[in-house]
Amino acid sequence: MPTTTLLVADTINNTVTSKSRELAGVACVLAPDAPESAVYVLAGEYIVQAGQGLCQTTGLGAIALEGPDFRFPNPEALASAVCSLPELETARHICFLHTPGGCQVAAKVAVKIGAACISAVENIRFESDQIILKRAFLNGKLKMETRPGTERVVMTIMPGGFAAPKSVDQGPSEPRIEQRQTDAAVRDERYTPCTLTKTPEADTGLDKAAIIVAAGRGIGDEDNIDIIHSLARTLPNAAVAASRPLCDMKWLPYAHQVGITGKTVAPRLYIACGISGAQQHVQGMKDSQCIVAVNTDPNAAIFSVADYCIVEDLTLFIPAFIKAYQAFLSWAYGGGRHR
Amino acid sequence: MKILVCVKQVMEPAGDISIRDDGKWLVEDDALDYRLNYYDQFAMEQAMLLKEAFDGITIDAVSVGPAGIEPTLRHALALGADNAIHIKTMDNGFQPADITGRLIAEYVSAHPCDMILTGVMSEDAMQSLTGPMIAAHCNIPCATAATAMTLNPADKTADVVCELEGGLSEQVRLTLPTLLSVQSGINQPRYASLSNRLRAKSQALEVIDKTGDAQKIAGTQETIRVFVPGKTGQGEFLEGTIGEKADALVRRLHERSII
Ligand SMILES: Cc1cc2nc3c(=O)[nH]c(=O)nc-3n(C[C@H](O)[C@H](O)[C@H](O)COP(=O)(O)OP(=O)(O)OC[C@H]3O[C@@H](n4cnc5c(N)ncnc54)[C@H](O)[C@@H]3O)c2cc1C
Ligand SMILES: Nc1ncnc2c1ncn2[C@@H]1O[C@H](COP(=O)(O)O)[C@@H](O)[C@H]1O
Numbered sequence: 089m090p091t092t093t094l095l096v097a098d099t100i101n102n103t104v105t106s107k108s109r110e111l112a113g114v115a116c117v118l119a120p121d122a123p124e125s126a127v128y129v130l131a132g133e134y135i136v137q138a139g140q141g142l143c144q145t146t147g148l149g150a151i152a153l154e155g156p157d158f159r160f161p162n163p164e165a166l167a168s169a170v171c172s173l174p175e176l177e178t179a180r181h182i183c184f185l186h187t188p189g190g191c192q193v194a195a196k197v198a199v200k201i202g203a204a205c206i207s208a209v210e211n212i213r214f215e216s217d218q219i220i221l222k223r224a225f226l227n228g229k230l231k232m233e234t235r236p237g238t239e240r241v242v243m244t245i246m247p248g249g250f251a252a253p254k255s256v257d258q259g260p261s262e263p264r265i266e267q268r269q270t271d272a273a274v275r276d277e278r279y280t281p282c283t284l285t286k287t288p289e290a291d292t293g294l295d296k297a298a299i300i301v302a303a304g305r306g307i308g309d310e311d312n313i314d315i316i317h318s319l320a321r322t323l324p325n326a327a328v329a330a331s332r333p334l335c336d337m338k339w340l341p342y343a344h345q346v347g348i349t350g351k352t353v354a355p356r357l358y359i360a361c362g363i364s365g366a367q368q369h370v371q372g373m374k375d376s377q378c379i380v381a382v383n384t385d386p387n388a389a390i391f392s393v394a395d396y397c398i399v400e401d402l403t404l405f406i407p408a409f410i411k412a413y414q415a416f417l418s419w420a421y422g423g424g425r426h427r
Numbered sequence: 428m429k430i431l432v433c434v435k436q437v438m439e440p441a442g443d444i445s446i447r448d449d450g451k452w453l454v455e456d457d458a459l460d461y462r463l464n465y466y467d468q469f470a471m472e473q474a475m476l477l478k479e480a481f482d483g484i485t486i487d488a489v490s491v492g493p494a495g496i497e498p499t500l501r502h503a504l505a506l507g508a509d510n511a512i513h514i515k516t517m518d519n520g521f522q523p524a525d526i527t528g529r530l531i532a533e534y535v536s537a538h539p540c541d542m543i544l545t546g547v548m549s550e551d552a553m554q555s556l557t558g559p560m561i562a563a564h565c566n567i568p569c570a571t572a573a574t575a576m577t578l579n580p581a582d583k584t585a586d587v588v589c590e591l592e593g594g595l596s597e598q599v600r601l602t603l604p605t606l607l608s609v610q611s612g613i614n615q616p617r618y619a620s621l622s623n624r625l626r627a628k629s630q631a632l633e634v635i636d637k638t639g640d641a642q643k644i645a646g647t648q649e650t651i652r653v654f655v656p657g658k659t660g661q662g663e664f665l666e667g668t669i670g671e672k673a674d675a676l677v678r679r680l681h682e683r684s685i686i
Contacts, residue, residue: 100595160597164568187592188547188555188571188608195528195559204647205525207554220651225553227440230453232521233651244555278602279568282586287594299685306441323686333465336612348592357685364440366553378685380676381662385441387655396679397664398672405669412673416681 090178093118093126096170096193097142097150098185100161101284102132104142107185112146113250114183117212127151127175131158131166136267143263146253150263151175155270160281163189167196168274176201179240181219186244194242204236208367210249227364228389246367248374290343292351297327299357302346302373303339304331306362306383306402310339315406316361322410329353329373331363347372361402365390382406428481428580429540430474432488432508433531433561435464436499437551450652452520455495463499466546468506470609472616474544475507477578485509489534491527493518497632504627505619512633521552521653526646528560530637535565542585543606547572558608568601572610 093115097108108128115126128150130139139152151173157165170176170193182197184190186208198205210231211222219241221234294300301323303316313334320326330340332347346353347369358376363369365381365388373379374393381394382402391397398405438444439460444453453459463471471488478484488503489512490496500511514530516522535543543565545558555571562569574596575588583603588596590610601607619627663679665672680686 100591105592161591163571186555188610189589189591191555192559192562192569192571195524195556196563198525199560199563202647205556205560206648207524207556223553225653226438226444226551227553229440229655230444230653231656232653235649235651237647237649276568278605279570280600282598282600285596285598287596289594332611338615342612349590357680378680378683380680386664388441389656391662391664392656392658394662396676397662398676399664400669400672405673408669408673409676412670412677413686416677420681 089122089124091125091127091175092179093181094129094170094173094175094179094183095126095148096129096166096182096184096190098187098190099130099132099135099138099158102134102138104130104135104138105185107247108142109146109252110247110250111183111185111245112148113252114212114245115148116253117250118181123148129153129170129173131162131169131270133159136265139265143265146263148263150265152265152267153270154267155274157270157272157275160284161189162279162281163192164196164276164279165270165274167193167200168276169270170197171200172274182240182242184242184244186246190244194244198242201240201242202238203240203242204238205242206234206236207244208246209243210246224367224389227366228370228392229364229385229387248367248371290341292329292341292343293327294329294344294346294351294353297325297355299323299326299359300329300346300353300355300373300376301326301359301361302329302331302363303334303361304363304369305333306364307334308362308403310337312403313339315403319359319406319410322413331369360390360394361406363390364388365393428484428542430477430484430486431535431540431543432467432470432474432486432503433543433545433557434467434471434488434490434499434503435546435549436461436490436492436496437464437549440550446653446655447520450654451650452653455518461495461499463502464546464549464551466548466550466609466611468616469611469613470544470546471503471506471508472614473576473609475617476614478507481578481580487512487538487540489514489531491516491522491530500632501627502619504630505624506617507620507623510633511630512635514635514637516637521650523646523648524552524554524556524560525648527557528564531557531561532564534635535561539604541583541603542578543567543604545606545608547608547610555608558606562606565604565606567604567606569606569608570599570601571608573607574610574613576607576613
């Protein structure tokens with residue numbers, strides 16, 4: 089059976105990122121009856137072993153591109169390598185993960201083969217055989233449906249929308265991984281990855297906190313961060329977090345940032361104050377046991393992941409909530425306890 | 428040396444929006460607030476930092492869109508751009524990265540530059556594609572989500588730190604001409620100076636009219652509809668006065684043994 093879907097995994101340090109498994113969920117939608125028509129593509133200096141694990145957990149086959157050029161993530165070389173895959177000839181859907189690097193490879197491949205390129209895809213459906221892609225815009229507040237106008241489609245997949253298959257039907261034969269050596273032809277001499285570094289973790293108390301109070305750009309003014317701190321001081325075992333723009337403005341250190349480029353947290357209670365709910369933030373907190381969102385915009389995307397939704401100005405609501413909580417404490421504990 | 432900064436005017440995402448009758452885009456009228464894309468402020472500032480660090484750098488700001496985007500180009504001038512180029516298109520809804528990328532690449536092939544800076548993402552369209560698309564069409568190398576950079580004019584290279592996920596960063600060396608998509612936090616954007624603000628008011632914009640080219644720039648995708656996603660149903664919207672909502676929330680959290 090010819091390959092009709094290429095799933096280009098995200099690899100780093102010769103491992104496959106866990107989100108890459110979700111691409112198998114995309115394959116389930118694209119070709120529910122013919123999983124063998126979808127193959128993973130992985131690149132690394134030595135990536136076969138990691139690829140075998142991916143094949144086993146997803147039941148899909150894989151092409152392992154190995155070579156010294158893939159020691160560090162190299163989107164330029166990866167794009168060239170994907171463009172020279174013989175499987176690309178028959179591929180109708182070429183899928184990447186939605187990361188800045190994934191978008192870079194996607195754009196280059198799409199331009200090379202003259203295909204439509206649609207990014208941050210959350211959902212795929214078919215309408216009389218035509219593929220229709222759903223994606224979010226305006227910080228997740230609205231969605232759009234797009235129909236690609238080309239036979240072949242390049243897309244980047246927003247993690248979270250496509251569950252990786254749980255149990256895998258191995259079929260008559262085990263999925264195969266095929267090792268291919270890449271040569272210097274994939275290299276772009278104008279783009280040279282040099283090193284990979286990891287930011288050391290700072291202790292922010294976020295890992296241990298039962299409750300996280302998170303501030304977003306909706307707090308409006310730097311002074312209003314005090315409201316967030318006072319709520320965290322009032323609640324038992326609570327710590328303060330923030331969205332990225334707040335850290336950009338240095339209202340809180342980056343170590344407190346929650347999201348795909350910050351920390352991933354899952355406290356018992358996450359109170360999102362003035363946070364719009366962009367996927368890049370939501371992915372870092374969506375597994376919290378209970379989510380409360382305070383936002384003036386009733387259509388804010390954060391409400392779609394919240395258990396309790398409060399459409400209010402946070403500068404008014406949070407003091408009211410602190411007051412209500414303190415009244416509750418003195419009722420419940422006869423005024424004897426302050427925490 | 429010339430730096431081209433791609434700036435986009437975006438709708439204020441938290442503003443009131445309504446969907447056009449044909450369902451394919453939003454009503455764009457005076458009720459909407461527009462501003463410079465968040466990430467493009469950092470791209471503009473990065474160009475200014477380079478201009479201050481090295482002699483002989485000029486900064487051009489370019490934007491693709493209908494007549495209404497002029498204020499954003501003037502804002503780029505106020506932030507320090509030497510020239511502003513308006514690639515004027517028809518106002519017909521969502522404009523995919525493919526089209527914007529082709530139009531900017533076409534401009535660049537006629538007006539070469541040494542470095543192109545874009546934001547990592549636009550707040551309204553959220554594609555993260557336009558920068559890489561321009562680079563692909565121009566056939567120049569590209570680095571995404573730059574959180575730090577140094578320019579080495581002597582050997583025409585730039586060292587860039589690209590942010591990956593999970594606290595990882597990758598250092599990359601690029602040969603000019605190149606394109607960088609700039610991540611927020613790379614610098615602290617400044618306010619517009621008074622003298623630049625005055626200049627921005629009167630300086631002529633360079634206009635490249637593409638409004639007649641609708642056919643030629645037809646894209647490879649079609650927007651079928653835009654919509655407000657339905658409530659998923661799991662979340663409860665608390666009702667009442669502010670005090671009632673606060674009490675209700677305390678009660679709910681207590682019932683769930685969270686507080
Ligand atoms: C590659 C990449 C990585 C990223 N990584 C991260 C990440 O790790 N973490 C992260 O957070 N972001 C990240 N982002 C940014 C992300 O896309 C969003 O831009 C960001 O999360 C928005 O932050 P915000 O919600 O605080 O601000 P905004 O989107 O501006 O939202 C502010 C909200 O506050 C509301 N509001 C305004 N006034 C009030 C008031 N008085 N009371 C109550 N509500 C009010 C508004 O209605 C609005 O919904 C990343 C982006 C990119 C491109
Ligand atoms: N219409 C436009 N005009 C100029 N630059 C744009 C335009 N659209 C996008 N860009 C640039 O591309 C970046 C990424 O946008 P996007 O691909 O829409 O997420 C923005 O931060 C801008 O720098």
